[in-house]
Amino acid sequence: METTYSVLSKDRYIIKNALLEIAFIADEAGIIGTQTDLFCIVIEAGKIAKVLPNNEELTDAIDAKGLLILPAFKDMHVHLDKTLYGLPWQALSPSRKTVQDMIAYEQEIIPKLLKTSTHRAELLINLLQNYGTTFARTHFNVDNTSGLRSLENLQKALDNKKDSFKAELVAFPQHGLYYTDSASLMKEVAQLDSVDFIGGLDPFGIDNAIEKAVDFTVELALDNNKGIDIHLHDAGEEGIRTIEYLAEQVLLNTELKGRTFVSHAFALAHLQSQKLAKIAEKLAAAEVGIVSSIPFRSTVMPIPALLKYGVNVLVGNDNVQDYWSTFGSGNMLQKANLIAQLYGWVTEFELSRSLRFATHNRLPLDDNGNRQWPKTGDEAELVLIEADCSAEAVSRLSKIVAFMHEGNLYWKN
Known part of the structure; x- marks a missing residue:
């Protein structure tokens, strides 16, 4: 499968309208969903320099268009x-x-x-x-x-x-x-x-x-x-x-x-x-x-x-x-999906934890639902994916639209 990319990389740039997981949603039965919100992510010298509140009015930012941001695989x-x-x-x-x-x-x-x-x-x-x-x-x-x-x-x-x-x-x-x-x-x-x-x-x-x-x-x-x-x-x-x-x-x-x-x-x-x-x-x-x-x-x-x-x-x-x-x-996301199927990990929490097998143990939320990724100083290694949360990405094998390596953003044509 030959894939071509538009390479969008600078010494410093901003991604706006980037969807990040921020917490789990729970009721009396347990975790039933994942809460997300839009942010701006500042990339500088191959690192995540800042994660800021979203500002969709920025004209010089790369528009993530609401795509979910996950750690690269x-x-x-x-x-x-x-x-x-x-x-x-x-x-x-x-x-x-x-x-x-x-x-x-x-x-x-x-x-x-x-x-x-x-x-x-x-x-x-x-x-x-x-x-x-x-x-x-x-x-x-x-x-x-x-x-x-x-x-x-x-x-x-x-x-x-x-x-x-x-x-x-x-x-x-x-x-x-x-x-x-x-x-x-x-x-x-x-x-x-x-x-x-x-x-x-x-x-x-x-x-x-x-x-x-x-x-x-x-x-x-x-x-x-x-x-x-x-x-x-x-x-x-x-x-x-x-x-x-x-x-x-x-x-x-x-x-x-x-x-x-x-x-x-x-x-x-x-x-x-x-x-x-x-x-x-x-x-x-x-x-x-x-x-x-x-x-x-x-x-x-x-x-x-x-x-x-x-x-x-x-x-x-x-x-x-x-x-x-x-x-x-x-496809490492497929590996996470197969693991979830093999061991019967079907809930929102279990599916979200299954992502670790694709990302080498890096997850957006810790087990208590606290956002632990991305944060300032992290390596700028991530994917932009058509999903509402990591649990959906694992379960539905969602489509990767772009990936970032060492701060360089590669967007699929």
Whole structure:
């Protein structure tokens, strides 16, 4: 989906007729609605400088026309380096059933895909922006087939989009650390300033060495001042052992607290409540987050329980129309909508809280209905959307009309 924008950006400008949430509306039964009002928002040097009472008589202001203003969306798990987006349609092959099958397939097709991966990464970024996303945590392959070329091509795409999009990078040994001997490449890429996280893949299922693979990843992160974000598809006891062992290492190396994540972590979906509570408490104590691509086939993750125990839960699209999955739409608002449907979050309050999964935990109102965003000094990262409130935006997948990145406003033509 190619989208064009009119770029309206200045060193300092004002948006008038901007609809903001200001409180919840309640009766004896509870919260039944969201109160809003129109404001002027002053943008200066990439920040929100002021939020003022509305003045629709201003002639030199950009008119938001009553559109709702929400925090811009963040995709916290995506693979920008290996999409099929922009190529002819291709469904998944019934012959590739395991991660090992997919590794073999990647070794075959990556050389061809790398020839155009920069252009297709830009197309995918355009798609994400079309749905209001201005930031992504993107994994990139580090393997013996592509070497560091996936990173090099991805960086070109990000450089080309730097005025309107930002990303943090995860070095991802998609073909295993030891399954295809990618450890030496990981040591090389970990030294790069552009890399933010050290990734991993199924320490048991692919590398058959939980402690060895986790220890290597932790050491690499510590030595290079990086975070950790590993893919964990392993279920059963091995998956749980991996999660627990990683959390234990973070508790021993507290500089990794808040910087360590397990993506997918499907093993958590099959635990009884007492065991889940014990592991969730350990994750919360170690400040190890879970990153989910809700839903994943028939696997429904225990997101409400993880939140109850204080685990940081992030969400991403993961695969957007690629050879691993064709269901990723690139729409983070749709992810929030799916979460609400999966867990039966249907009230005004619950739907408004579901927005957090699209915005990386940033919400206009706190749980008590006090306006906490936007405020002076906040980064000027926002979307203008055709909705009366965030609950409606989540439920109806409302249309994004414009987005702002670092104070630059991009209005769809």
